[in-house]
Amino acid sequence: MDLLAVGLGNPGSEYEQTRHNLGAATVDLLARRHGAPLRRARALSALASEATVDGHSLALAFPQTFMNDSGRAVRALIRRYGILELARLVVVHDELDLPVGTVRVKLGGGTAGHNGLRSIEAHVGGAGFARVRIGIGHPPGRGDGARYVLSAPRGTEREALAVSVEEAADAVELVLRHGVDAAMNAVNGR
Numbered sequence: 001m002d003l004l005a006v007g008l009g010n011p012g013s014e015y016e017q018t019r020h021n022l023g024a025a026t027v028d029l030l031a032r033r034h035g036a037p038l039r040r041a042r043a044l045s046a047l048a049s050e051a052t053v054d055g056h057s058l059a060l061a062f063p064q065t066f067m068n069d070s071g072r073a074v075r076a077l078i079r080r081y082g083i084l085e086l087a088r089l090v091v092v093h094d095e096l097d098l099p100v101g102t103v104r105v106k107l108g109g110g111t112a113g114h115n116g117l118r119s120i121e122a123h124v125g126g127a128g129f130a131r132v133r134i135g136i137g138h139p140p141g142r143g144d145g146a147r148y149v150l151s152a153p154r155g156t157e158r159e160a161l162a163v164s165v166e167e168a169a170d171a172v173e174l175v176l177r178h179g180v181d182a183a184m185n186a187v188n189g190r
């Protein structure tokens with residue numbers, strides 16, 4: 001596999017439309033774009049599929065563990081798809097520290113308090129994977145961060161995040177076709 005793209009989120013219909021599931025929504029969009037519907041892979045604790053994009057092989061996955069245990073599924077996916085270099089793993093996730101609707105690509109870095117990223121780093125032995133970050137902003141006032149990420153956006157925010165999911169899918173395709181540096185230059189310069 002040339003690239004493994006993992007979209008973070010929580011399993012179950014009650015979480016489907018939440019801010020925390022934007023990564024999963026992105027991977028689902030990529031699967032639909034390339035005619036590779038996600039299917040349950042019990043041994044991997046994930047929904048997964050494989051696609052070919054302009055001659056490049058792309059594995060897509062949405063862990064079916066809860067967010068805080070995403071690393072367990074990602075470790076199994078890495079083994080299954082023969083990802084020997086962490087830079088060939090792209091994790092798509094929501095990001096509180098970016099304004100709503102902002103998409104950024106990054107290689108490595110910290111977790112910014114994101115429990116899914118923390119779990120992945122612990123299970124894969126490092127932080128050297130690529131990230132496609134979808135900005136959701138901070139909760140208004142002194143709102144509870146956990147409640148905020150697990151709630152569904154409304155109105156114009158929902159519309160902005162739908163566009164962001166499209167842009168995040170484009171960013172994953174850029175990483176696949178041209179590499180992380182080229183994707184960072186193209187996406188982060190907007």
